[in-house]
Amino acid sequence: MQLSIEGLSKTYSNGVRALYDVNLTLGNGMFGLLGPNGAGKSSLMRTIATLQEADKGSIVLDGLDVLHNKTRVRQLLGYLPQEFGVYPNIPADRMLDHIARLKGVGQAGERRDVVQGLLEKVNLYKDRHKHLGTYSGGMKQRFGIAQALIGDPKLIIVDEPTAGLDPAERNRFYNLLSQLGQNTIVILSTHIVEDVSTLCSSFAIICKGEVLYAGDPEKAVKELDGVIFSKAIDQADIGYYRNIYQVISTQLKGGKLHIRVLSKDARLQDGFAPAEPNLEDVYFSNIATRVDVNTL
Amino acid sequence: MFIEIFLFEIRSRVRRPAVYLYFLGIFIFTLFAFSTGSLPVLEKEHINSPFLISFWCCAMTMLMTLVSSSVMGTAIFRDIEYQTKDYYLTYPITKAGYFWGRFAGSFVFMIGIAMAIPLGIWLGSHLGPAIGKTAAAQYGPNKPIYYLHPLMLLGLPNILFTSTLFYGLVAVLRNVKVIYFGGLLLFLFYFMALFFLNHTNNATVIGIADPFALNGVREQTMNSNYLLQNNSLIAISGPMAINRLLWPGIGLVVIIITYLRFNFETFFAGRRDKAGADEISERSRTELKTPALSFTGVYNRRVLSSLVRLELLNIIRDNYFWVIVGVGSLFLGFVFWMGEGNEGVPDYPRTVMLLSIFSDAFPFFIFFIILFYTGETLQRDRLTRYAYINDSLPPPNWVLNGSKLISLLVLSVGLSFLPVVLGVVVQLAKGYTHLNWNAYLTYLFIILLPKFLEAAALCYVIQVVFNNKFASYAIAVPLWIGMFFLDSTGIFNYHLMLYSFTPNSGITDMDGMGHMVTPITWFDLYWMLGATLLIVIAALWYHRGVSSSLKERWQLVAERLNGVTKGIATLLLLLFLAVGGYIYYNISYLNEWLTKDEQQDRSIIYEKALKKYQGLPLPSVTNIVESIDLYPEEKRAVVDARVTIQNRTDKPISEMLLDADGLADYSITAAGQPVPVSYPLMYRRGKFSWFGPAADTSDFRLYTLRTPLAPGDSAVLEVRSVTLHKGFTNGLYAGNLLNNGTFFTTGLPGLGYDDDDEVGSPYVRKKAGLPPKTEEEIAQNDPVGINTLKEGAGNLYRMEVTVGVPGDQTAVSHGDLVGQWTANGRNYFHYVADRPGMYPPFAVAAGKYAEKRDSVLVDHPIGIEVYYDPSQAANLDRYIKAYKDGLTYYAHAYGGYPYGSIRQVETSNYGPREATSTAMNFYAEANDWNAHFSDPDQYDYLHYDVTRALAQQWWRYQVAPNETVGSLVLSEGLATYDALVMIGKKYGEENIRPILQDQIWPYNFIRRRLTEREHPLLTANFWFEWGPKAGVVLYGLRDLIGEDSINKALREFRDTYAFRARGPYAGANDLYDVLRQHVPESLRYYLDDTWQKVTFYDNEIIDVSAVKTARPNVYAVTIRFRIDKFYRDEKGNDVPAVGMKDYIEIGVLGADAKDADGRTVKRFLHRKKYWLTQGEHTMTVTVVGEPKAAAVDPLGTLIDRNGGDNYKGIE
Helix, strand or coil, X not given: CEEEEEEEEEECCCCCEEEEEEEEEEECEEEEEECCCCCCHHHHHHHHCCCCCCCEEEEEECCEECCCCXXXXXXXXXXXXXXXXXXXXXXXXXXXXXXXXXXXXXXXXXXXXXXHHHHHHCCCHHHCCCEHHHCCHHHHHHHHHHHHHCCCCCEEEEECCCCCCCHHHHHHHHHHHHHHCCCCEEEEEECCHHHHHHHCCEEEEEECCEEEEEECHHHHHHHCCCCEEEEEECHHHHHHHHHHCEEEEEEEECCEXXXXXXXXXXXXXXXXXXXXXXXXXHHHHHHCCCCCCCCC | CHHHHHHHHHHHHHCCHHHHHHHHHHHHHHHHHHHHCXXXXXXXXXXXXXXXXXXXXXXXXXXXXXXXXXXXXXXXXXXXXXXXXHHHCCCCCCHHHHHHXXXXXXXXXXXXHHCHHHXXXXXXXXXXXXXXXXXXXXXXXXXXXXXXXXXXXXXXXXXXXXXXXXXXXXXXXXXXXXXXXXXXXXXXXXXXXHHHHHHCCCHHHHHHHCCCCHHHHHHHHHCCCHHHHHHCXXXXXXXXXXXXXXXHHHHHHHHHHHHHHCCHHHHHHCCCCCCCCCCCCCCCCCCCCCCCECCCCCHHHHHHHXXXXXXXXXXXXXXXXXXXXXXXXXXXXXXXXXXXXXXXXXXXCCHHHHHHHHHHHHHHHHHHHHHHHHHHHHHHHHHCCCHHHHCCCCCCHHHHHHHHHHHHHHHHHHHHCHHXXXXXXXXXXXXXXXXXXXXXXXXXXXXXHHHHHHHHHHHHXXXXXXXXXXXXXXXXXXXXXXXXXXXXXXXXXXHHHCCCCCCCCCCECCCECHHHHHHHHHHHHHHHHHHHHHHXXXXXXXXXXXXXXXXXXXXXXXXXCCHHHHHHXXXXXXXXXXXHHHHHHHHHHHCCCCCHHHHHHHHHHHHHHHHHHCCCCCCEEEEEEEEEEEEHHHCEEEEEEEEEEECCCCCCEEEEEEECCCCCEEEEEECCEECCEECCCEEECCCCCCCCCCEEECCEEEEEEEEEECCCCEEEEEEEEEECCCCCCCXXXXXXXXXXXXXXXXXXXXXXXXXXXXXXXXXXXXXXCCCCCCCCCCCCCCHHHHCCECCECCCCEEEEEEEEEECXXXXXXXCEEEEEEEECCEEEEEEEEEEEEECCCCCEEEECCEEEEEEEECCCEEEEEEEECCCCCCCHHHHHHHHHHHHHHHHHHHCCCXXXXXXXXXXXXXXXXXXXXXXXXXXXXXXXXXXXXXCCCXXXXXXHHHHHHHHHHHHCCCCCEECCCCCHHHHHHHHHHHHHXXXXXXXXXXXXXXXXXHHHHHHHHHHCCCCCCCCCHHHXXXXXXXXXXXXXXXXXXXXXXXXXXHHHHHHHHHHHHCCCCCCCCECHHHHHHXXXXXXXXXXXXXXXXXXXXXXXXXXXXXXEEEXXXXXXXXXXXXXXXXXXXXXECCCCCEEECCCCEEEEEEEEECXXXXXXXXXXXXXEEEEEEEEEECEEEEEEEEEECCCCEEEECCCCCCCECCHHHHEEECC
């Protein structure tokens, strides 16, 4: 499977530029989308998920024109929106059964198996007869995961799927995704940089609708080898360091401000110590070119 | 805190377009109504009269119920909807500040929106004259109080009521649905009040029960003249004052209780019955199996049906749906159960009656249900945000979109069965089994179902295109009401351009929907195609996924408009246009449709062009021999007549102006030679008749006789005419030529200029340059007046008619049936009215009648023939009995009845409801035939109706009244009198009081509100004078001078005036003169009081007591009473009748008894007339038997200002 996005652009009627000339190529496996709030992650995902039109550009899934063959795409799609609602007065299993039918699982027996299997996977089996309106935030999110996975989708798009999940559930979900990702394309958006580095075989950083970086997370980290330095400073001095260095992140710990800077100068003085680069550095260093990252 | 929240509310509302839309909508509607005068306003009433402003304030604020529901209902629901509830609670706000701040902030906007009403009226009163739509004289001064008073006492209290109600409901129920269902229920209750209005005379109940006071205002308007309406304010007193305190008061109580019970935690938190805590359960290690997926074959069909089921379940599972349908059904069932009736006697619950009740208001109600569920169904996914999931699922657009449409159509179909189901249930529950399935099914499939399906399609496309629930409601509701308004007021009712509208048609037992089925079906087809076109538009605009811009959606439309959709759309459009074209061909090419303005213009041209012929001497028709061939199935009638005319004027007659009066064509020859004709009036073609000639001949022709008819000469004209209907028209047509139920007149053109066809409105006349029209009373010595019949042109003539009808029909006409035969499968009936002739009107009725015959021997045997629809035979015996009673008595009292039979014929509801003519009476299907008598105490109003109609055989068709003022006292007054005499004989004279009081009620009611001087009986000029009052007064005279005397007088009167071939004809003064000769000197005061003066009594029993005497069962009853009499003088003042001494009856009554029929009857222990003077009297009478009450004028024959105090019970 291969999904290639070319020259995708979208401007909303209020003038906000959601996507600008996005070019990406995705293969099987998990693909992470990183970016600040309002970067265009959800717009991109919704466009791929056939819920939104693009102004320009194309999306092709294995030769299939996604923007103009929506029905065909939907037959391959599993989508978990960032926010979604449910019918409050319908039990979870009945609703999943309905969705399974819509997703082409025509046989009643198979549908039951699929629904039960997924309910077990997301740990809702016990509560399957309860009305969705009574579900807590985390349970609702897991219901959302279950519905996205019905019908063996070839293209899975999950928009901030782990919001509201406890750590155990989150791990379990990622494991599930990893299993599926072997022969499907999984697009995952998240704010948690660490998730991308542990899960994704490739990723992209987008900001203000543009793709700033796309590639392999390990490679991306490697590219920063030897150019990241850190130092603990007084809070009051941050202005000084900002003026001189490219400060990519700051963290207040024990009254001292630990800053990380990016420098081509391998032997940075001024009390800086070389630091092991991580994906967060990649993220911050990229988006700092577009927005003023001030984590203070 | 209050101020903060109040201001926040205002700031957030200011930015919402909805409030401006509401304001604009009301403003434009009001401006339109008041600048064009499209209001229920009579000639001298100002368009901006305080009464009409009040009416409009009530009506608009009633419609604003929908606005209050959306503005007030959302005021606090917003915090739930937008989930601000999750943190709002954490702020330091006070309950009072929050609750009242939100309320006040929104209510300010309601007041603001309501300001559109006075603003629109005020501007309309200036705009109307400025643009020439109305005349400045039609408006009165715009005094501020005329606006302030209605606004403060009617408009704003109404808004307060609905606002508090909706705000409170949402605060308690935390559900937004409740607001529009609340609105719908209010609407329902409102119609309940209207229903009661039509079924009760209890003005107090109606006045109080109407939350919007609209009925109270209507009541006051109806009972006041134009001066009052133009110059005074609606009186807020009595029931109106109670109403104004009650309903806003209820609103305030509701909101205060709501406030006291309002609780932040419960309001914001809602239910907390979440599923149990998360537990890690043993998880299965099983791999997920990969199911077989299939998107081909049965997939779409199965998914579609699954989705439809889901959507329907969503509707059916909704409690509100059942509440609204349940309450609606209960109400409908109740209304069906009550049904219709007269004089307290219910009618049988016939199917056609139930359907006509249903079609009053209920289709509107069901439209609202469809409207709301369209919004619910289409916006549910988006509002619950399930759409993010749903819209990315595989089913194609047409399946997702179609499933919603189909569900709504199914809902519409289901709802359209409501009247059928409830109707049948009510009928069976009442033990009525004559179910008219044909009527049910016709109504269902021709009227209701298409209407609802089209309504669903309209609501649907509006929801899809505008993609906002409330905005769509705000568009659909005015659209629907607006179309209804345009159609029902006739302002614009061209049905090709009013979505879902068709020609109107009633449904009758006799003819079902008859020939109207065809045009209505064509219109149905046309609008169903229109609906499918709307669905195509909806399909193009249907939108999946997140809300998006117009640009994107337009992009989608362009994309979806591919070959297939283009093909379908084009095909549908072509079909739509083709059917529309065919309808157009029928209604605007074969026939003509005119706007209201065009009709008015034609009346003006008519008067301008033809008025000069008004003075032409008219010939008298003395003999008609004609054949009428009726082809009801073809809506065709062919007439061939020989008409003998005579010149009874003193001038030669050379020209005759004739009016086709609905004939398609006719020709006139004299002695085989065509009479030369010219066309004095051409009409320009109608605005919508694009293809006809630019101008065409009108209905009017001017014939010039080859040799003028000299005074005294006669001539015979041969007239051939054809009545036919090419195609169908925009509305009901051929209502007189039904498949079953023809009501046909002579089929001859009308003679002479008719000033009834002139424009009446003085403003229009002035603008058109026509002289003002004055209606003058014709004096009783006016030589033309006494020589002209009240019926208008015409005189006693001999009539001979042969009527041909289809083989299964019977034709009924006047006089004697001298021949009857069958030829070529058709029935022929030959009637002759020559004993010695007949006065107009003439009519032929034909239909598939059953016949009931009987006869009574008077001086000769008289046949009684009732022609009726076989399904309506319930009261035949009552009819026959009434005819027998009446014929026997009248012939005995006044002299003979000339014909061999009297006929009563049932006619369709399109004809007259009740009519009499020579030897023949007509009753429409909806009138009388279906009364269901079950209790001996019920009033046999059929007996009254028949004997009254029958009396006109003497007092209209033997003695024909002339045209002078008061002459209707003969035909209407004597007939009423005779019917009262007959009912007195039937029920016993002692029991006549309630019946006389019923008669006099409208007189007493209306006379107080007259603007003109009231006339005495001699010159009676209102229906309540010449009919009911005359009847009661004559009954009183009979009571005074005795039956024999009055009968002798009337017989003499009849002998003098019966069957006059020419004038002078009888007037009220002639009757008076005859009566006077038979009234002894001592009682002439009564005659003078009633005929020469306007007189009323104010008698009263002050006190009454009874004491047992020494003799067993004998009582001494002491009655203290007052006698008072007044005259109304020329200036309208009441002048005491000084020195009166009248012969007045005093009565003592025992307990009521039952007569042989089980009917409750009065029992007099004492009844005697005394000569009484004005003032207080005390008398003691001894009676046998226990007295229960005493009465002055116990029969109620005197016109009393307040008859209620003439009776007093004995403790």
